[in-house]
Amino acid sequence: MEVLHSIVKAYIETGEPVASKTISRRERHRLSPASIRNIMADLCEEGYLTQPHTSAGRLPTEKAFRNYVHSLTADRLPPMDSARIHAGLSEADTVSERTECLSHMLTEMTTHIGIAAAIPSSSRTLDRIELLTLADRRVLMIVVTRDHTVRNRVVALDEPVSEAELNSVRNYVNFHFSGWTLSAARRELERRLEAASAAYNQLLRKLNLFCGRGLFDIDFTPEVFMDGALNMVGLDLHLTREKMRDLLHTLEEKKRILQLLDRFLDLPAGELDVHVGLGEAHPMMKELSLIGISVPLPSGLAAKIAVLGPMWMDYAQAMSAVLHLGRVLQSLPA
Secondary structure, rough: OHHHHHHHHHHHHHHOOOHHHHHHHHHOOOOHHHHHHHHHHHHHHHHOEEEEOOOOOOOHHHHHHHHHHHHOOOOOOOOOHHHHHHHHEEEEEEEEHHHHHHHHHHHHHHHOOEEEEEEEOOOOOOEEEEEEEOOOOEEEEEEEEEOOOOOEEEEEEOOOOOOHHHHHHHHHHHHOOOOOOOOHHHHHHHHHOOOOOOOOHHHHHHHHHHHHHHHOOOOOOOOOEEHHHHOOOOOOOOOOHHHHHHHHHHHOOOHHHHHHHHOOOOOOOOEEEEEEEEOOOHHOOOEEEEEEEEEEOHHHHHEEEEEEOOOOOOOHHHHHHHHHHHHHEEEEEE
16 A cells, blocks of 8 residues: 555656656555566456556556545645635635635635535524515515524516415515525425415415515525636547537536535534545546535525645645645635
């Protein structure tokens, strides 16, 4: 494993096939090139290395990178870098500004793609709603959750709704669903709408108007920022020009980025997650890796920050950047 990890580190540094002589010079146990070649042959048989052709050096495989990553721990950043990061994030006043700042910092620190997302939690607990009539069949919807978050939206309705009907809808929701999570309340309302009795049809039909306008999703859409996508262009990902264009187009889609984060960053909050090779997410991502962390934020939000880069990226550097930025973000006041 020491020899394997030396090969991986040498490949990350140079991007070239690694020869036995190179490893014998770097290893503290000073094995001869012949001994290193024998170890390399064993590692090839076990699927950790591959050889482009007979006279060439060895290349680490996805299996090798995974093994190498498990041997790493994130290093502490120098105090100067830590202070600069804290100051930069502190200057951002809103969650959106901080999220965008994070993506820039990740790219600056790693030269790879920096991704940052502020994602609403479906576990927010409803306190109450308010519905206020406005002119021209418009209604102001207000949702208050138990964490003291207040969100509102003005919606236009296709049919008139009286003040009395608004009060009935508001009282119904507040009486039956105060204390429920928003996702559970939404599911139960859908069930009741499907099985509504004659006595409740009119009330629930009016309520459905507001549910259709996002009553329980009000302003809780994710904020997603990505920086450094053009850094992909210079990488040898064995993609044609068309496939590289398709990959860049895929990375521009907020929905795809969120799916990527949800799929691969599934460890508990605060734990660093590393995934080597993303081929199962998309064939064109088989030579990419994702390093990320989830961080709980005030007001029911969860931040996910990550670095997306080539399989041969400097993992120690990227892990340190992600872990430190996550900790600084969590330490900041709301």
